[in-house]
Amino acid sequence: MSARRGSQCFQNSAASLAGLVLVSVAAAEVLGRAAGWGAMGPGKPNGHLVAVTFDDGPGPRTAELLTVLARHGARATFFVTAPAVQTHAAQLQALRSAGHQFEAHGRWHIHALLLPPWREWRQVRWHPRTQEPGPHFYRPPYGGHSPWTRLFARLQGRQIALWDVEGRDWTSGDAAGLAGQALARVRPGSVILLHDGPAVTPELLDHLLEGLAARGLQAVTMNELPPQRIGLRAGVRRLLSSYGH
Numbered sequence: 001m002s003a004r005r006g007s008q009c010f011q012n013s014a015a016s017l018a019g020l021v022l023v024s025v026a027a028a029e030v031l032g033r034a035a036g037w038g039a040m041g042p043g044k045p046n047g048h049l050v051a052v053t054f055d056d057g058p059g060p061r062t063a064e065l066l067t068v069l070a071r072h073g074a075r076a077t078f079f080v081t082a083p084a085v086q087t088h089a090a091q092l093q094a095l096r097s098a099g100h101q102f103e104a105h106g107r108w109h110i111h112a113l114l115l116p117p118w119r120e121w122r123q124v125r126w127h128p129r130t131q132e133p134g135p136h137f138y139r140p141p142y143g144g145h146s147p148w149t150r151l152f153a154r155l156q157g158r159q160i161a162l163w164d165v166e167g168r169d170w171t172s173g174d175a176a177g178l179a180g181q182a183l184a185r186v187r188p189g190s191v192i193l194l195h196d197g198p199a200v201t202p203e204l205l206d207h208l209l210e211g212l213a214a215r216g217l218q219a220v221t222m223n224e225l226p227p228q229r230i231g232l233r234a235g236v237r238r239l240l241s242s243y244g245h
């Protein structure tokens with residue numbers, strides 16, 4: 001009787017301990033992801049450079065974005081997906097010829113938490129220019145990265161690239177308003193997230209580049225910035241600001 005109770009008690013304790021470990025791992029994961037510790041974030045805050053980045057292309061909108069960038073003498077970085085590169089090879093060539101940088105946004109446009117580890121391995125491995133010298137940046141779809149993403153990125157020589165300012169071009173806001181909101185958060189070194197796809201983005205970009213120039217900030221590629229690894233303090237700041245919006 002008492003032996004049975006003892007074993008039950010042990011089982012309960014083991015279950016509580018496992019639960020506690022699981023909750024701690026989940027909390028660390030959520031906090032780590034929101035904070036972006038270990039990934040690449042904005043560049044040095046004491047210069048006059050910023051990076052404008054476009055996710056999800058190339059596509060039918062790329063040519064318009066290139067026109068706006070050329071008008072302002074700005075260079076940008078495009079985080080492209082494998083299916084988009086296959087469908088829009090000419091646009092990839094066009095942005096490359098215009099001197100812009102392109103990096104990986106995934107073999108599939110799927111959140112890391114929805115991919116089993118063996119698919120996440122292939123997701124992180126895919127890059128549009130693996131034969132060329134690095135760094136090779138990988139921006140996870142939806143910014144979602146798991147402990148697997150971080151491990152696989154390290155093993156495959158990829159750097160996870162995040163951002164600190166969102167253009168929010170997926171919302172229904174107007175171009176000038178969205179550009180104004182983004183400009184309010186931009187500082188020297190910022191990495192600004194936009195998308196190669198939404199109808200509002202070219203006009204938003206036009207306002208944004210005008211605002212950046214007015215503040216003496218120059219839009220360059222990620223390599224020219226360059227981004228810095230997000231450390232403990234910067235991660236805490238990201239966490240705080242992500243809950244402030």
Ligand SMILES: [Zn+2]
Binds near residue numbers: 055056105141
């Ligand atoms: Zn995306």
